[in-house]
Amino acid sequence: MIFDFVPIWTLILGLAVFFYVLLDGFDLGVGILYNFASSTHARNLFMNSIAPVWDGNETWLVLGGLGLLAAFPLAFAIIIPAVYFPILVMLLALVFRGLAFEFRQRDREHRGFWDHGFGIGSTIATFAQGVVLGAFIQGFQVDGRHFTGGSLDCITPFSLFTGLALVFGYSLLGACWLILKMEDRLQTQARRHARLAFLGTLLAVGLVSLWTPLMDSDIAQRWFSWPNIAFLSSVPLLTAVLALLEWRAITDEKTQLKPFVYAVLLFSLSYLGIAISLWPMIVPHHYSLWQAASSPDTQIFLGVGTLFLLPVILIYTGWSYWVFRGKARGDIGYH
Amino acid sequence: MALDPLLLSRLQFAWVIAWHILLPALTIGLASYIALLEGVYFATGKEIWFRISRFWTRIFAIAFGMGVVSGVVMPFQFGTNWSRFSDATANIISPMLAYEGLTAFTLEAGFLGVLLFGRNLVPRWAHFFSAVMVAVGTLISTFWILVTNSWMQTPGGFRLEDGRFYPTSWMEIIFTASFPYRFMHSVAAFYVTTGFVVMGVAAYLLLRHKSVAEAKLMLSVTLWLMTALVPLQILLGDLHGLNTLQHQPAKLAAIEAHWNRETRAPLALFAIPDQKAETNHFAIEVPLTGSLILTHDVNGEVPGLKDFPRADRAPVAIPFFAFRIMVGVGLLMLVLVGAGTWLRFRRRLYDRPWFLRALMLASPLGFVAVIAGWTTTEVGRQPWSVYGVMRTAASVTPSLTGMDVLISLAGYIAAYCIMFPAGLWLVIRIVRAGVGTGAAPFGAGRPAQPVRPREGA
Numbered sequence: 001m002i003f004d005f006v007p008i009w010t011l012i013l014g015l016a017v018f019f020y021v022l023l024d025g026f027d028l029g030v031g032i033l034y035n036f037a038s039s040t041h042a043r044n045l046f047m048n049s050i051a052p053v054w055d056g057n058e059t060w061l062v063l064g065g066l067g068l069l070a071a072f073p074l075a076f077a078i079i080i081p082a083v084y085f086p087i088l089v090m091l092l093a094l095v096f097r098g099l100a101f102e103f104r105q106r107d108r109e110h111r112g113f114w115d116h117g118f119g120i121g122s123t124i125a126t127f128a129q130g131v132v133l134g135a136f137i138q139g140f141q142v143d144g145r146h147f148t149g150g151s152l153d154c155i156t157p158f159s160l161f162t163g164l165a166l167v168f169g170y171s172l173l174g175a176c177w178l179i180l181k182m183e184d185r186l187q188t189q190a191r192r193h194a195r196l197a198f199l200g201t202l203l204a205v206g207l208v209s210l211w212t213p214l215m216d217s218d219i220a221q222r223w224f225s226w227p228n229i230a231f232l233s234s235v236p237l238l239t240a241v242l243a244l245l246e247w248r249a250i251t252d253e254k255t256q257l258k259p260f261v262y263a264v265l266l267f268s269l270s271y272l273g274i275a276i277s278l279w280p281m282i283v284p285h286h287y288s289l290w291q292a293a294s295s296p297d298t299q300i301f302l303g304v305g306t307l308f309l310l311p312v313i314l315i316y317t318g319w320s321y322w323v324f325r326g327k328a329r330g331d332i333g334y335h
Numbered sequence: 336m337a338l339d340p341l342l343l344s345r346l347q348f349a350w351v352i353a354w355h356i357l358l359p360a361l362t363i364g365l366a367s368y369i370a371l372l373e374g375v376y377f378a379t380g381k382e383i384w385f386r387i388s389r390f391w392t393r394i395f396a397i398a399f400g401m402g403v404v405s406g407v408v409m410p411f412q413f414g415t416n417w418s419r420f421s422d423a424t425a426n427i428i429s430p431m432l433a434y435e436g437l438t439a440f441t442l443e444a445g446f447l448g449v450l451l452f453g454r455n456l457v458p459r460w461a462h463f464f465s466a467v468m469v470a471v472g473t474l475i476s477t478f479w480i481l482v483t484n485s486w487m488q489t490p491g492g493f494r495l496e497d498g499r500f501y502p503t504s505w506m507e508i509i510f511t512a513s514f515p516y517r518f519m520h521s522v523a524a525f526y527v528t529t530g531f532v533v534m535g536v537a538a539y540l541l542l543r544h545k546s547v548a549e550a551k552l553m554l555s556v557t558l559w560l561m562t563a564l565v566p567l568q569i570l571l572g573d574l575h576g577l578n579t580l581q582h583q584p585a586k587l588a589a590i591e592a593h594w595n596r597e598t599r600a601p602l603a604l605f606a607i608p609d610q611k612a613e614t615n616h617f618a619i620e621v622p623l624t625g626s627l628i629l630t631h632d633v634n635g636e637v638p639g640l641k642d643f644p645r646a647d648r649a650p651v652a653i654p655f656f657a658f659r660i661m662v663g664v665g666l667l668m669l670v671l672v673g674a675g676t677w678l679r680f681r682r683r684l685y686d687r688p689w690f691l692r693a694l695m696l697a698s699p700l701g702f703v704a705v706i707a708g709w710t711t712t713e714v715g716r717q718p719w720s721v722y723g724v725m726r727t728a729a730s731v732t733p734s735l736t737g738m739d740v741l742i743s744l745a746g747y748i749a750a751y752c753i754m755f756p757a758g759l760w761l762v763i764r765i766v767r768a769g770v771g772t773g774a775a776p777f778g779a780g781r782p783a784q785p786v787r788p789r790e791g792a
Contacts, residue, residue, distance in 0.1 A: 051448075051452065052448030052449075052451070052452045052453070053448060055400075055403055055443075055444040055447055055448070056441065056444035056445055056447075056448070058403065058407060058444075059436065059440045059441055059444045061407060062406075062407055062410055062436050062440060063433070063436045063437065063440075063441075065410050065411060065414070066410055066429065066432050066433040066436050067433060069410070069413065069414070069421060069425050069429040069432070069433070070425065070429035070430055070432075070433045073421060073422055073425030073426070073429060074422060076413075076414050076418075076421055076422075076425065077414065077418040077419070077421045077422035077425075078418070079414075080411065080413075080414025080415055080418065080421075081414065081415060081416075081418045081732045081734050081735065082734070084415050084735070084739060084743070085739075085742075085743075087411055087414075087415055088415070088742075088743045088746055091407065091408045091411060092746050092747070092750050094404060094407060095404040095405070095408070095750050095754060096750070098400060098403060098404035098407075099400060099401065099404060099754060099757070099758075101400060102396055102397050102400045102761075103397075103400075103757060103758075103761065106393075106397065106761045106764070106765070107757065107760075107761055110757075145422055146418070146419075146733050146734065147418070147732075147733075147734045148733075148734055149734065150734070150736075151734070151735065151736070151739045294425055294426050294429065295426040295501050295502065297426070297501070297502045298425075298426040298427075298429065298430055298502060301430050301502070301505055302429070302430040302433055302434070305430075305434060305437065306433070306437060309437045309438065309441075310437075313437065313441045313445070316441075316442075316445040316446070317441070317444075317445050319445070320445050320446070320448050320449060323448070323449055323453050323456050323457055324448065324452070324453070324456070
């Protein structure tokens, strides 16, 4: 092979999943906080703040899934069956929350049903994604090219805990988005929610960061052996600094954008932490990125197009966000 | 009875894709229709086009939302239930699916927000441009998904190594033997499906004397389109059939319930195919027509199922009946379009209640034909997931138990039994409310202040 596309695909897929986590993260987070919205007016505004962009955000889930299939099909064929039920639950929850965008507006008699569908659906979808993440970090029972465990193996105390952690994490992103998009009383409320979500997230990330190396000696080795620890200790240190900045941004009534920016950076560091723990494995303990990769022809054929298309996509996605910039309004809903 | 994860996985896939396909069938057509309406409105500035567009955009929004959520389910099916298929074919089909996501879904999603919510926020040309981009996105999506499906039907451009597919030619993978026909036949099907929905809604409004001017315009324009598209679709279907005869003879034999290879073959209008006894019961046949239709020659030779080992035959009855339903619907549509054209010629198009009622009843016909056609081609492909190369039975996820799949299938059934009736009910309500009045908003850019002074004032 002339050129190794695996690192490029690792980067592309890593970015796609990260975009998904950020973008659908904040709109699922808004959905979680929707459960606590105090009035129909608040719910309308919450919904309007994400209605124009949620579809695009969810597209990254499909892109992430298909990117995994395209670049590392062996990982796709092992991981997805292993998380059969969390995926099922996530998809069904996403069905109801996705429908709610149109249906609560049009189906006023059943608005309560769709409101709950949106709030509870967003929460369950988030939790299920967290379970998938936890199960992925723990690894799967594999024989040859197949997952050989049972469909409930992925439900463990650790994966349930990561599910909870992600609910806090997405709530933080959602609350920071609402700080940006809401005014007055609703913004104040968003700041209160952001504080709670932030503390929950911090605690959960801390616990997962301790739990993971205790559970897995390879991961402990990765972080705590010399000289790794000299470089890698910067990750928790940076996280601590950012956490402080985030707290101050949330509580400072004058800043609106900073809480979201710092929350994004906190997510990046957690994400980086997971990547450091697992590198270079894509099916932990079994297959590396290179072993699970699709044929070089496939990676090149799709890779060239993707490298060309991604910037274009980011441009018009950016345009769409630009059109709907500013505070969420009650009046730009439905034609 | 032991629960069979293979059978249940197939049922699950059939369930989620059959419901899903109804939505693209409508949204692909509607997206183009809305782009057309917006285009005429942009060019002429006549408000009636805007009102019709706004009306259909409401329905489009519901169908598109349902299409997205039922569509997100689809790629995960490959992983959850068909992991061995995914592992074996990923080198070939994953770029097609990924390109669908990269070129189509993102395009649709990026411009959909502006189409639905942005009329007041962007200039008129930008809104029209967004409508066009959404329509283009839906067609690109159709392109890639049918590339994938066609490759599974008539695979090409690959080599096998350790039971996995490797690409040898991307051109041969994308433009397989059946692709051009399947693509044209499907897009025409989606346009015709949408056309009959639009005509049915227009007929309803005319019968109720509601939004009469808009309804007349909808009916008139759409009937012109259907007058061209329905005959074209029948022609495309015929070409697609010839292509199937050439590249998937076993499927064609199943569609026609032909057991023996023969020349001067009859056409079975009706029969009860008997897979075990390798014969048909209660057959009603027209002599010579089978050869005539399939080969365009009364002396033409058509394949029979007995040419193929029993293990390589599709379950005959399903494609046989599904195909006849599809063709029957097509002919019925042709009759309706013919009647409409005749009435138009006599200037009686809008005031013949029997015709308007017939159009109303015909509005779901396209969906019936789409499902029947899809059933024909997909069940006709069996027992293969990749025709002639990989068996469906060898494609299923090995770790699944029957109970796993039963639970997930029950979940999808429950969810879709809420989603689809609710969606249909909302669409019916929008139709009942009529097109609505009200002028177009300024649409000349984002207002700088909440209340803008009138220009020149």
